[in-house]
Amino acid sequence: MTQSFDIVVVGTGVAGTAIARGCRAAGLSVAIVDELPYGGTCQLRGCDPKKVLRAAVEPVSGMEQLEELGIFGAPVTPDWRSMMAFKRRFTDPVTPGKEAAFAEAGIAKFHGTARFADPDTLMVGDTVLKGGHFALAAGSRPADLPIDGAELLLHSDGFMALDTLPRRIVLVGGGYIAMEFAHIAVRAGAEVTMLQRGERLLDGFDPDLVDLLVERTHDMPVDIRVGTAATAIERVGEGYRVHADQEGRALRFESDLVVHAAGRAPNLDGLDLQAGGVAFGKRGIEVDDHLRSVSNPRVFAAGDAAASGMPLTPKASHDAAVVVANLTRGGHSRRVDYTAMPSVVFSLPPLARVGLLEEEALHQGLGFRVNHAVTDGWFSAKRLNETCSGHKVLIEEGTGRILGAHLVGPHADEVINLFALAIRHGITAEGLAETPYSYPTSGSDVASMV
Incomplete structure (x- = not known):
């Protein structure tokens, strides 16, 4: 059976879903394909369930820290089975919800491994999908490890x-x-x-x-x-x-x-990209700054599948918006802009960064000062008895631009967004310092970091 669509999307994660829905809302005929249950890594197997499990153990961490001060008695250990049941409250509805949403939007759904037969044809089992364009957002998989066993x-x-x-x-x-x-x-x-x-x-x-x-x-x-x-x-x-x-x-x-x-790698093995005339490397599909394949103009790539930017969920969302704009308003309507893309390790406490590392700023020949301090004595950390707290902020000499911000400690995963906003929209260190913040909060610490 052969079916034709304006857009064929591979992947039902953050990027694939947004591309499919955005193109369909613009009046294009859209098909979407996934070899795994609909929903993608972030919602089903990555970011979201990880954060749910982390939430379940956060009270344990907090109680241990305050136990040193005599506030709590015997230690508490969470029940893993209950944690899994709690996680499934978030993950179980995702796949049926996606299936229903695609059907309601008029997006044709296909289940199975997509592979190129030629530059304008995908196969899903025995089904032939012809596409005016293809959007590849197949996500990532665990990287291969050269270990016996x-x-x-x-x-x-x-x-x-x-x-x-x-x-x-x-x-x-x-x-x-x-x-x-x-x-x-x-x-x-x-x-x-x-x-x-x-x-x-x-x-x-x-x-x-x-x-x-x-x-x-x-x-x-x-x-x-x-x-x-x-x-x-x-x-x-x-x-x-x-x-x-x-x-x-x-x-x-x-x-x-x-x-x-x-670590993880782009999930591209089953696509037979060579048959589709799609150039790719270790980091993913080679694209220009419009996210169009450098070798097959029918193909766009987004998220972890594209060899651009960092493999992060905010990047996937940004990529999807770029691809939708270029598919619905012309292939060169929008370029990627990965300025101020924050990255977080959701440990306890979290570690976060946005912008340049010191080494990167030096390599670029930028003149800057560094505000660096260990802040376990600040109120925001001390009230939790948190001993792991600090920051490093890179501020350009002359302009006061924030070049990079690096945080560890309570609420670093939230406070980093303030620095991302500043870098993205040109708010200087002086502007951050002059901003009134609610107090006492971790956000109010920003004024003392710059």
Whole structure:
């Protein structure tokens, strides 16, 4: 069977859904395809369920900190099964809700793996989909790990669907996924070990603030091993043995579960992009600044599928708006603008950044001053007995522009948005300092950071 549409969208996550609905609202005929349940990684297997699980363990963290002051008595451990039931209240309605919304909007739905047959044809099983244009927003998948026994790893998707929490967990990786899972699991009662191949955790965030968070994570306690590469995993009875190399020294770790937390890659393998004449690389589909494929003008890419910007949900939303504009108002109507795209590690406490790192600003030859302080003595941290709190703000000499902001501590995930607003819209350090803020709040700390 052959069917033709103005737009064929691959992926039902944040970017794919917005593209499909935006194009349909503009009067175009639209089809959407997904090989997984409709909803995408963020809503079903990533950002949203992770934040729900984090919410369940936040009270534990807070009580532990205040217990040191004699405010609480015996420690409390959340019930993992109840946490999973709470999470499913958010995830279970997503797929039927998406299915119904697409049907109501008149968007044709297809389930299965989409693959190119030629530059203007997609196949979904035996169904042929002809498209005036294609929008590829297939999201990401766990990156391949060259480890013997890698098939024994539980992927991040599976971690957030565990019926029970094992007593001992090894996390392979040292990025934001590993850090967030560590903070959730240890607060829920597990013994957690992190194995990071590199010498530092959380590459891409300010190293001074990362050091504060790592120290806090050690104290939780999480066993963090940097410079330690997992080399093999084997099944031993009901558990696992992880073999690792630390500067030539062989190490072994016994565990009840080993989790792949070492990053993700664009989910493009099944698309047969070569048949579609779509150029791609390790970071995704090669696109211009209108998000059009550099090799097939019928194809646009968005979100994690596009080799542009950081793999973040706000980026996917921005990409979708760009693609919709270029599909409905002409292919060169809007360019991407990733200025002030915030990124957050939802640990306890959170770590956040927006704009340039010190190293990046120096590399660009910019003149700037750095406001850097450890702020565990500030009211916003001290009232919670939070010992991990600090900031680093880069301010351009002469103009007062905010070049970058880096935060760790209570509500850093919210306060970073104020700096994103300032960078995006040119609010200077003086403008931030003069702004009246509600007090006492973490937001009011901004005036003292600049």
